[in-house]
Amino acid sequence: MIRLTDVVKTYENGTDALQGISFEIEDGEFVFLVGPSGSGKSTIIKLLTGEVIPTSGRVMVNGFSMSIIAERQIPLVRRTIGTIFQDFRLISSKTVFDNLALAMHAVGASRKEIQSRIPYVLELVGLSGVEQRYPDELSGGEQQRVAIARALVNNPSTIVADEPTGNLDPARSLEIMTLLERINALGATVIVVTHEKGLVDQFDKRVIMIENGAIVGDRVGSYEVKKNEA
Numbered sequence: 001m002i003r004l005t006d007v008v009k010t011y012e013n014g015t016d017a018l019q020g021i022s023f024e025i026e027d028g029e030f031v032f033l034v035g036p037s038g039s040g041k042s043t044i045i046k047l048l049t050g051e052v053i054p055t056s057g058r059v060m061v062n063g064f065s066m067s068i069i070a071e072r073q074i075p076l077v078r079r080t081i082g083t084i085f086q087d088f089r090l091i092s093s094k095t096v097f098d099n100l101a102l103a104m105h106a107v108g109a110s111r112k113e114i115q116s117r118i119p120y121v122l123e124l125v126g127l128s129g130v131e132q133r134y135p136d137e138l139s140g141g142e143q144q145r146v147a148i149a150r151a152l153v154n155n156p157s158t159i160v161a162d163e164p165t166g167n168l169d170p171a172r173s174l175e176i177m178t179l180l181e182r183i184n185a186l187g188a189t190v191i192v193v194t195h196e197k198g199l200v201d202q203f204d205k206r207v208i209m210i211e212n213g214a215i216v217g218d219r220v221g222s223y224e225v226k227k228n229e230a
């Protein structure tokens with residue numbers, strides 16, 4: 001479970017990114033996080049991964065309190081979370097297999113586990129057989145599927161995706177979102193940051209709206225901001 005309570009984040013340069021936000025996401029939920037550029041969406045994602053520490057308030061992630069967590073415990077939380085970014089972040093000098101294997105090595109998986117898990121996750125994302133290809137031998141949509149496979153490889157309970165379709169055309173974006181929906185149906189909690197209202201409206205999911213570091217809406221379905229909420 002994820003729970004933010006009265007979270008304030010002021011960056012070192014004085015920017016108030018979050019001004020006291022609270023929400024809870026249950027295990028197994030699918031949530032869109034939407035809002036204008038600079039509203040604080042990526043800051044929320046970084047609070048969940050421990051990349052950013054709250055200035056005040058509490059951040060609970062899968063049983064860990066991120067506000068008081070010791071540095072050496074951060075890898076333990078990160079094992080419960082798979083992350084996906086707009087720019088894929090694959091290592092271009094490594095094959096697809098080695099990109100995925102690296103993520104498994106990092107948590108101490110055995111060779112045998114790596115050999116059996118990688119074909120499984122590639123099949124899950126619809127990319128069976130690309131193990132020996134390099135990222136630049138794949139289309140953008142395929143590279144993002146590899147990045148999703150990498151996020152899944154250590155079987156995390158939670159997937160966070162920050163603008164995962166930002167570099168893809170509408171058809172590819174819909175495929176990626178549908179894949180994330182499927183991963184959610186298999187049991188993972190999924191949190192997706194997106195600017196793409198059209199895409200959000202195609203999925204009947206919970207939408208949390210952020211503006212100027214505050215929550216201005218939290219409901220299921222499309223994200224029309226009503227006057228009394230703005």
Ligand SMILES: Nc1ncnc2c1ncn2[C@@H]1O[C@H](COP(=O)(O)OP(=O)(O)OP(=O)(O)O)[C@@H](O)[C@H]1O
Nearest residue numbers: 011012013015017036037038039040041042043044
């Ligand atoms: N490391 C940082 N140091 C200082 N200010 C930062 C830092 N990271 C983000 N900010 C500021 O905090 C605010 C929120 O940024 P954040 O990246 O969370 O926005 P966002 O909603 O993800 O925007 P976008 O849609 O453009 O990605 C912005 O004003 C931004 O300039």
Ligand SMILES: [Mg+2]
Nearest residue numbers: 041042043162
């Ligand atoms: Mg962002």
